[in-house]
Amino acid sequence: MSETSTATPESLTQTLTGSGLRATPQRELVFNILFEKRDHPTADEVFTRAKAEMPTISLATVYNCLETLVQCRVVRAVNFERGPTRYCPNQRPHAHFHDEQTGSTHDIDLPPGLLDHVKTILPTGYEANSVEIIFRGKTQS
Amino acid sequence: MSETSTATPESLTQTLTGSGLRATPQRELVFNILFEKRDHPTADEVFTRAKAEMPTISLATVYNCLETLVQCRVVRAVNFERGPTRYCPNQRPHAHFHDEQTGSTHDIDLPPGLLDHVKTILPTGYEANSVEIIFRGKTQS
DNA sequence: CTTGCTCATTAGAATCATTCTTATTTGATA
DNA sequence: TATCAAATAAGAATGATTCTAATGAGCAAG
Known part of the structure; x- marks a missing residue:
C-alpha cells in the first residue's frame, strides 16, 4: 500500500473548500483531466480536452483553474525550456x-x-x- | 589554480570559428556582457547593456547572438517559472x-x-x- | 583589387502564451 | 428569496520570442 501525497478527484473538494474556495465543475474537470492522463499537458491541451466534456468552458477559465490548483498545491506547474507551462497532479516528490x-x-x-x-x-x-x-x-x- | 570549463572573451573567437561561425563584434559584445556581470540577465537586459556600447545593435541580433552562443555551449539558457529566459556564461557545473x-x-x-x-x-x-x-x-x- | 556568395545584422511584422478587463453568472448566506 | 462575493466567459492587451525581407560585411576565386 503505497502512501502518496497525491490529491484525488474525491479529496479535491475538501482541499478547495478548506482553502475557502469553491469546488466548481470547471475546477473539478480541469483536475480530472490532469489526473486521468499524466502526460504533462499545456494549458491549451487541457483546454482542448476540457471542451470535449464541457463545450462552454473558456481558455481563460482553464488558466484560472490551473492557477488555483497550483495555489492549492494539488497541481504542479513545470517549466523547462521556453515554451508553454506544463502541468502535473502533484503526487509524491x-x-x-x-x-x-x-x-x-x-x-x-x-x-x-x-x-x-x-x-x-x-x-x-x-x-x-x-x-x-x-x-x-x-x-x- | 582552479580549473574551469568557462569560456573567456579570448577563447570565444576560436570557439566560434571552430564551429564554422564568424566572430562578429555583436557576438563578442553579447558574450562579454554575460561574462562581466553574472546576474542572469534576460535578453532584453542584455540588449539594454549592449546598446550602451553599440547603439546600433538590434534586439533581434541580441536574440540571434544568444542563441548562437547557447549552440556553441559557451552560454547557458536558464528557465524557471514562466517569464523571460535568462542567460549565464557556462562555467563549471x-x-x-x-x-x-x-x-x-x-x-x-x-x-x-x-x-x-x-x-x-x-x-x-x-x-x-x-x-x-x-x-x-x-x-x- | 573587385565580383560573387554566404553569413550576419537590422527593423519591423507576426506569433504564441499568458494576463487583464469587463460583464455576466453562480452559489452560498442572511 | 435578496444580497454579495466568488467564478466564469469572451475578447482585448501584453510581453517575449521568432520570423521575414532587405541590407551590409567579410572572405575566396578569378
Missing part, C-alpha cells in the same frame, strides 16, 4: 526526465532522502523550500 | 538558487560526483546527458 527525441516528459520517483542530500550542498544562509531536478536525454525504448 | 523574495538568482557550485549520484536514481533505459537542479527559497542576508 519526483524529478522530471525530458526526452529530447520525443519531447515527452516522464516522472522519476525520488528515493527518500535524496532531496535532503542535495540540499546539503547549499552554503550557509541559503534556505531552500523546494528543489527541482530536471534530466534531459534519451530513453531506449 | 552548477545549480541555481532562486531567491523568492528578491527574484535574484545565485549560482551554487556542485561538489564533484553529485550529478553522477543524482543520475543513479534513473531507471534502466534512461540516459541523461544533462541534469539541472533548481532551488527555490530565501537567503538570510
Whole structure:
C-alpha cells in the first residue's frame, strides 16, 4: 500500500473548500483531466480536452483553474525550456526526465532522502523550500 | 589554480570559428556582457547593456547572438517559472538558487560526483546527458 | 583589387502564451 | 428569496520570442 501525497478527484473538494474556495465543475474537470492522463499537458491541451466534456468552458477559465490548483498545491506547474507551462497532479516528490527525441516528459520517483542530500550542498544562509531536478536525454525504448 | 570549463572573451573567437561561425563584434559584445556581470540577465537586459556600447545593435541580433552562443555551449539558457529566459556564461557545473523574495538568482557550485549520484536514481533505459537542479527559497542576508 | 556568395545584422511584422478587463453568472448566506 | 462575493466567459492587451525581407560585411576565386 503505497502512501502518496497525491490529491484525488474525491479529496479535491475538501482541499478547495478548506482553502475557502469553491469546488466548481470547471475546477473539478480541469483536475480530472490532469489526473486521468499524466502526460504533462499545456494549458491549451487541457483546454482542448476540457471542451470535449464541457463545450462552454473558456481558455481563460482553464488558466484560472490551473492557477488555483497550483495555489492549492494539488497541481504542479513545470517549466523547462521556453515554451508553454506544463502541468502535473502533484503526487509524491519526483524529478522530471525530458526526452529530447520525443519531447515527452516522464516522472522519476525520488528515493527518500535524496532531496535532503542535495540540499546539503547549499552554503550557509541559503534556505531552500523546494528543489527541482530536471534530466534531459534519451530513453531506449 | 582552479580549473574551469568557462569560456573567456579570448577563447570565444576560436570557439566560434571552430564551429564554422564568424566572430562578429555583436557576438563578442553579447558574450562579454554575460561574462562581466553574472546576474542572469534576460535578453532584453542584455540588449539594454549592449546598446550602451553599440547603439546600433538590434534586439533581434541580441536574440540571434544568444542563441548562437547557447549552440556553441559557451552560454547557458536558464528557465524557471514562466517569464523571460535568462542567460549565464557556462562555467563549471552548477545549480541555481532562486531567491523568492528578491527574484535574484545565485549560482551554487556542485561538489564533484553529485550529478553522477543524482543520475543513479534513473531507471534502466534512461540516459541523461544533462541534469539541472533548481532551488527555490530565501537567503538570510 | 573587385565580383560573387554566404553569413550576419537590422527593423519591423507576426506569433504564441499568458494576463487583464469587463460583464455576466453562480452559489452560498442572511 | 435578496444580497454579495466568488467564478466564469469572451475578447482585448501584453510581453517575449521568432520570423521575414532587405541590407551590409567579410572572405575566396578569378
